[in-house]
Amino acid sequence: MRTTATGSTAPVDPASWEQASWEQASWEQASWEQTLWGQFDRSAQQRPGALALVASDAHGHDVRWSYAELRDRAVRTAAGLLRSGTAPGDPVLVQLPNRAEFAVLVLASFRLGARPVFALPAHRSGELRHVARTSGAEVFVTADVTGSGRAACDHRDLARDLTTADDSAVRTVLVAGVAQEFADLAEVAVDDVQAAEAALPAPPGPAATAFLQLSGGTTGLPKLIPRTGGTYAYTVSESARLCGLTPDSVMLVVLPVAHNYPMSSPGILGTWCAGGTVVLAADPSPAAAFELIAREGVTHTSLVPPLALLWTAAAEARADERGTGAGAPDLSSLRVVGVGGAKCTPELARRVQELLGARLQQVFGMAEGLVNYTRLDDPDDVVLTTQGRPLSPRDEIRVVDEQDRDVPDGEPGFLLTRGPYTIRGYVAADGSAEAHNRTAFTADGFYRTGDLVRRRPDGNLVVEGRDADRINRGGEKLSAEEVEDVLLTLPGVHDVAVVGLPDEFLGERTCAFVVPRPGASPTVGDVRRHVRAAGLAEYKVPDRVELLDSFPPTAVGKTSRRRLRAALAELVRARA
Numbered sequence: 358m359r360t361t362a363t364g365s366t367a368p369v370d371p372a373s374w375e376q377a378s379w380e381q382a383s384w385e386q387a388s389w390e391q392t393l394w395g396q397f398d399r400s401a402q403q404r405p406g407a408l409a410l411v412a413s414d415a416h417g418h419d420v421r422w423s424y425a426e427l428r429d430r431a432v433r434t435a436a437g438l439l440r441s442g443t444a445p446g447d448p449v450l451v452q453l454p455n456r457a458e459f460a461v462l463v464l465a466s467f468r469l470g471a472r473p474v475f476a477l478p479a480h481r482s483g484e485l486r487h488v489a490r491t492s493g494a495e496v497f498v499t500a501d502v503t504g505s506g507r508a509a510c511d512h513r514d515l516a517r518d519l520t521t522a523d524d525s526a527v528r529t530v531l532v533a534g535v536a537q538e539f540a541d542l543a544e545v546a547v548d549d550v551q552a553a554e555a556a557l558p559a560p561p562g563p564a565a566t567a568f569l570q571l572s573g574g575t576t577g578l579p580k581l582i583p584r585t586g587g588t589y590a591y592t593v594s595e596s597a598r599l600c601g602l603t604p605d606s607v608m609l610v611v612l613p614v615a616h617n618y619p620m621s622s623p624g625i626l627g628t629w630c631a632g633g634t635v636v637l638a639a640d641p642s643p644a645a646a647f648e649l650i651a652r653e654g655v656t657h658t659s660l661v662p663p664l665a666l667l668w669t670a671a672a673e674a675r676a677d678e679r680g681t682g683a684g685a686p687d688l689s690s691l692r693v694v695g696v697g698g699a700k701c702t703p704e705l706a707r708r709v710q711e712l713l714g715a716r717l718q719q720v721f722g723m724a725e726g727l728v729n730y731t732r733l734d735d736p737d738d739v740v741l742t743t744q745g746r747p748l749s750p751r752d753e754i755r756v757v758d759e760q761d762r763d764v765p766d767g768e769p770g771f772l773l774t775r776g777p778y779t780i781r782g783y784v785a786a787d788g789s790a791e792a793h794n795r796t797a798f799t800a801d802g803f804y805r806t807g808d809l810v811r812r813r814p815d816g817n818l819v820v821e822g823r824d825a826d827r828i829n830r831g832g833e834k835l836s837a838e839e840v841e842d843v844l845l846t847l848p849g850v851h852d853v854a855v856v857g858l859p860d861e862f863l864g865e866r867t868c869a870f871v872v873p874r875p876g877a878s879p880t881v882g883d884v885r886r887h888v889r890a891a892g893l894a895e896y897k898v899p900d901r902v903e904l905l906d907s908f909p910p911t912a913v914g915k916t917s918r919r920r921l922r923a924a925l926a927e928l929v930r931a932r933a
Contacts (some may be wrong), residue, residue: 390563390587391590392563392567392587392590393567393589393593394560394561396590396594397467397630398560401425406423406424406425407423407424407604407632407634408423409426409427410422410457411634411636414458415456415534415543422457427460431461431464431468432553432554433547433548433553434465435466435468435557436469436553437546437547438466438469438471441529443469445469448472448473449496450519451473451615452476452477452480452497452499452500452515452615453615454503454613456637457637460635466568467586468557469558472566474494474568475568475571476488476615477571477613477894478500478503479833479895480894481892481895482518482892483578485515485518485892486522486525488571490524490526490786491581491786491787492785493787496531497527497530499530501535501536502535513536563585563587566584568584569581569784570582570584570724572783573827573829578839580793581783582725582783583783588777588778589778591778592622593626594630595749596621596623596730596748597627597628600627600657600718601693602631603631606628606657607634607655607656608625608628608634608636608656608657609636609646609649609650609658610624611659612659612664616698618722622695622697622730634653636649636653643670643672647671647672647688650687655690655691657691657692657694658691659696661698662698662702662831663863665708668709668713669705672688672712688714688715689714691714691715692716694718696717696719697720697744697832698831699832700820700864703741706742710740716733718732718740719744720745721744721745725806726780727752729746729818730748731817739817743813746818751777752774753774754772754818756771756772757773759771761799767814768811769810769821770810770811771809772810772818773804773805774804775804779804781798781804782798783797807827808822808824809823828867829864830857830864830867830896835896837857840869841854846891847884849873849874849877849878849879849883850873852872856868856870858901866900867897868903870905872904878904884899885899909924
């Protein structure tokens with residue numbers, strides 16, 4: 358099945374998914390000859406002894422691999438995947454945390470031409486089964502256990518669910534760590550790198566789909582986003598340039614690395630493209646991160662606003678306790694702190710620069726393509742108050758009203774975008790993306806981002822909010838409709854609407870407004886347990902539950918989420 362470059366849809370064959378995002382770039386093919394494996398391999402050939410990765414592995418061992426060592430492991434793992442039945446073009450469902458195995462598996466996939474499908478560590482059975490079904494993945498690569506205490510998750514249980522589900526094609530599971538009845542990821546790699554090179558086919562070209570990411574979910578469960586090697590490599594190299602990465606750069610990754618943001622903006626791939634060092638951290642807390650910054654001489658890192666709030670508060674507290682901060686970890690190596698994933702307020706932006714002692718770079722983008730940055734040499738007015746401007750001069754931006762009419766600069770509207778590295782359609786092996794594409798894209802190929810923005814005369818964008826159906830909780834996007842669909846199956850619930858509640862720390866928290874059936878009274882615990890039992894990620898569990906007799910209708914009798922938000926805000930004010 359395939360999605361055309363014009364935004365119209367027809368059945369899409371996974372073997373030709375690259376067409377969904379490549380055709381619109383053919384006019385400039387000469388500029389898209391890079392590949393993701395090629396970028397890493399070039400750095401490995403030029404700087405074989407340089408430090409490429411600092412991380413921990415699945416067994417808790419510290420890893421410090423040079424480019425030559427990381428390349429060797431990636432090539433041997435690629436050959437091992439091929440030997441075990443994974444062919445170029447095959448989708449491979451990947452759910453790995455910030456560990457060394459993620460770097461090896463991703464690079465091995467790029468070398469082989471397999472297509473990683475990036476699930477997040479927070480995803481549970483509901484999301485994983487959906488992604489496995491829509492991608493057609495037969496292989497699942499995961500960790501043994503992540504988290505601790507009540508937050509611990511045994512991913513082998515998720516694997517058992519996938520391999521026994523009627524709607525999942527997954528039959529092979531590779532586990533990083535204690536594999537139990539599954540295959541051990543560490544044992545997949547072949548022993549000899551020269552034999553591995555000889556066994557592998559040529560790396561895929563720039564027009565091939567390199568991997569599939571997941572949408573934030575404007576409606577229902579996540580959609581599959583096909584990213585071709587050439588277009589993504591362009592964003593990687595340009596992001597590395599705009600963010601000032603060099604071979605001396607050290608990138609600390611504290612966000613879940615499978616997200617588009619820490620992977621490419623500029624992320625791990627941008628750092629390797631520049632020949633720098635990636636430091637993967639499992640613990641994003643200020644205490645752990647500050648020690649790593651001091652120990653490894655970190656120059657760059659990327660945060661979401663809630664984490665930036667924690668870091669700045671910790672930096673301020675240490676300075677207050679010690680006067681000048683003497684005795685605290687030395688953060689002087691830090692040059693650039695990117696903040697993205699959700700809107701960064703001007704006050705937080707100011708605090709990042711003052712308290713972390715680094716240049717702030719605001720980042721606003723999406724896995725579907727478009728990425729915006731403030732530039733390092735922008736004046737403070739731009740850096741502190743906007744979310745930047747597009748990466749490429751070929752990016753097209755429209756800001757429109759509800760009838761798709763362009764609004765003047767300075768007025769808020771819905772963001773539409775089209776460009777050389779933005780996809781023209783989601784894909785799914787079962788054809789389920791086709792209906793969504795008809796609403797997610799305009800007839801002339803503009804992607805409806807769901808963001809409300811203002812465009813300044815200088816071209817920089819200011820994010821004002823999101824559309825009604827998507828909630829941005831601390832950088833994790835969730836679909837109100839997905840959670841509503843689950844809660845409507847809870848006995849005692851007549852109707853439900855999930856909305857975002859403004860929150861200083863997370864940006865938004867979730868509130869489920871529930872209308873019970875006559876005589877029923879579901880509790881907050883009932884609601885939260887039901888969402889967890891449905892296999893949804895923890896960040897989708899409502900933070901707050903409110904019982905209502907009925908919903909305020911619109912003029913045509915439909916539930917008005919805008920009015921529900923207003924009612925929630927009024928409720929919060931009344932209880933303050």
